[in-house]
Amino acid sequence: MSLLQILMQGGWMMLAILITSFVAAVIIIERYIVIRKSKLNVPVFLVKIRGLLKKNDISGAVAYCMEERSPAANIIRKGLSKYKLGHVRVKEAIDSAGKQEIAKLERGLSGLATIAGVAPLLGFLGTVTGMIQAFMKIQDLQGAANPSDLAGGIWEALLTTAFGLAVGILALMFYNFLVSGIKKLVLDMEVISNDVIDILEEIRQGYNEDVTKEFDVEL
Numbered sequence: 001m002s003l004l005q006i007l008m009q010g011g012w013m014m015l016a017i018l019i020t021s022f023v024a025a026v027i028i029i030e031r032y033i034v035i036r037k038s039k040l041n042v043p044v045f046l047v048k049i050r051g052l053l054k055k056n057d058i059s060g061a062v063a064y065c066m067e068e069r070s071p072a073a074n075i076i077r078k079g080l081s082k083y084k085l086g087h088v089r090v091k092e093a094i095d096s097a098g099k100q101e102i103a104k105l106e107r108g109l110s111g112l113a114t115i116a117g118v119a120p121l122l123g124f125l126g127t128v129t130g131m132i133q134a135f136m137k138i139q140d141l142q143g144a145a146n147p148s149d150l151a152g153g154i155w156e157a158l159l160t161t162a163f164g165l166a167v168g169i170l171a172l173m174f175y176n177f178l179v180s181g182i183k184k185l186v187l188d189m190e191v192i193s194n195d196v197i198d199i200l201e202e203i204r205q206g207y208n209e210d211v212t213k214e215f216d217v218e219l
Contacts (some may be wrong), residue, residue, distance in 0.1 A: 009013055014123055017123060017163050017167055018163075019117055024116075027111055027112045031112075037071070037121055038185055046192060049192075054136035056203070062080050062081065063165075068138070071189060075189055076094070076192060078097040079148065080196075092195065102182075109182075115168070119164045120161075120164045122164050123167075126159075126161065128157075
């Protein structure tokens with residue numbers, strides 16, 4: 001018996017489980033690609049940004065962030081776009097952009113978590129409905145059913161549980177894998193954001209000190 005024939009023995013509930021497995025596979029592949037493209041060489045990025053900001057080349061820093069096209073770079077770009085409005089607005093823009101980027105990274109994960117919980121339940125439901133049919137068959141045969149009459153119906157019913165559990169376990173494993181990858185990206189974004197904010201604060205303090213010295217000299 002081929003795999004397709006075995007799946008067909010599971011009935012309509014098996015079709016529902018196969019649909020959830022397809023949706024889960026699409027989410028997993030799409031999120032994996034997004035997370036992989038979102039990775040950034042943090043030390044190199046920080047060295048480049050720090051150098052540009054020390055030279056007060058804000059437009060160059062923004063252009064560099066646009067070239068990188070990663071969540072962390074997008075956050076810094078949106079923050080630097082508010083540079084002329086002051087340090088507070090830069091920090092607010094970075095915080096707001098960070099929340100938006102995290103939401104983008106987590107898109108679809110709630111659906112994957114739902115599938116991890118629902119797929120086994122669909123399997124159990126298929127088994128229950130299959131067992132109901134088996135007992136209905138016993139009633140139709142007026143209790144004269146032999147083990148071979150029931151064995152086929154029972155193992156067909158248990159198929160949905162097996163496949164439902166398999167889909168749920170795999171979905172949960174990949175969900176945790178993707179969540180750990182996103183946490184790593186979020187940590188990198190926090191490190192980069194805090195470092196850029198510190199650099200901007202250093203530049204501002206240095207500017208204020210220079211202005212104070214010039215004022216004292218004039219006096």
